Amino acid sequence: MLNTFRLCSVLFLALGLAACNTAPNSNRTTHSYAFGRPAAHTAAGVAPVVVSSQPSQKGPANVAHIVYFDFDSYTVRPEDRGIIDSHARWLQSNPGRSLTLQGNTDARGGTEYNLALGQKRAEAVRKNLEILGVNANRVEAVSYGKERLVEQGSSEAAHQRNRRVEFEYR
Template identity: 50%
Template sequence: MIKNSGKMLLALASVMVVAGCASTKLDKPAEVEKKDVTTTSTTTTPDTGKSTVATTDQSTKINAPITLDRVIYFDFDSYAVKDEFRPIVEAHANLLKQTSGAKEVAEGHTDERGGSEYNLALGQKRAEAVVQQMKVLGVGDSQLEAVSYGKERPAVDGHDESAWAKNRRVELRSK
C-alpha cells in the first residue's frame, strides 16, 4: 500500500514537472502536501486528445483529475518521436508503471499521401516507436499494444499541410 502510494506520488510529481516547464516562474515555490493516494481510474475524451486520470485521496475522499495529453505528432515520412513529445510518453509510462492492471494501445496514423500499404507500415512503425520508448522507461510488455490505421482514420479532413500535420500522429488510448 505504501509502495503504491509512493509510486503514485512519483508519477504525479513527474506530471507536475512536465506541466511546470511551460508555465511562468513564481517568486516563491508552492508548498506540496503529501497524501496517500489509493485508487486511480482513466477516462479518455475522444475529441480533446487528452486522458483524465482520477485519483482518490484516502484522507479527504476527494477525486482530483489529472489531464494527460495523449497525441504525439510526427514529421512527414518519419517515425522518430520528437523531443517535444517525450514528456507525454514519459507521463503515460509513469502512469502505467504505477497501475499494473492498466493497458494502453498506441494507434499509429498517417496523412493521406502515399499508398495504403506504405501508410499502414509507417503508422505501425510510429506506434511501435512510442511503445518502445515506454518499454525503455520500464512499462511491461503486457500493458502495451501497437496498432496502425494508416491513412484510414484522419483526425482532420483536408488536403493541405495543416491537415496533414494533424493526421501524422500516434494516439494513446486506454484499453
C-alpha cells in the same frame, strides 16, 4: 542482464538525442500550425492536445493522449518525450491497466506504405515506453494508416494533425 540492456538502451537513446541536437545547420522545413504556434518549449509540429480530465481513469489526467510526427518519419520528437514519460509513470502506478497505441498517417502515399509507417510510429512510442520501464506485454501497437483521418484536406496543417499516435487505455 536485463538491467545492462536497459542501461545500454537509455545511453543509446541519450547519445542519439545529443547527436540530433548538435547539427549546426538543420535542413528542417518550416511547419504550418493548425491551432497557432506551439508553446515556447516545443520546437516543431502541432502543440500537444491536453485533456483536462480523465473521469474514467483512461490514462493520466492533464496529459496529451496524442503524439505527433513529422512528414515521412517515425522518430518521436524531443518535445513529445515528456508526454510518453507521463504515460509510462501512470502505467507503472496502475499495474492492472493496458494500452493500445494507434498509429496514423496523413492521406498521402499508398495504403500499404501508410499502414507500415503507422505501425512504425506506434512501435516507436511503444519502444520508448519500454525503455522507461513499462512491460511490453501491457502495450499493443496497431496501425490504421490513412484510414482514420481526423482532418480532411490537403493543407500542411491537416496533414500534420493526421500524423499521430493515439493512446487508448483498456
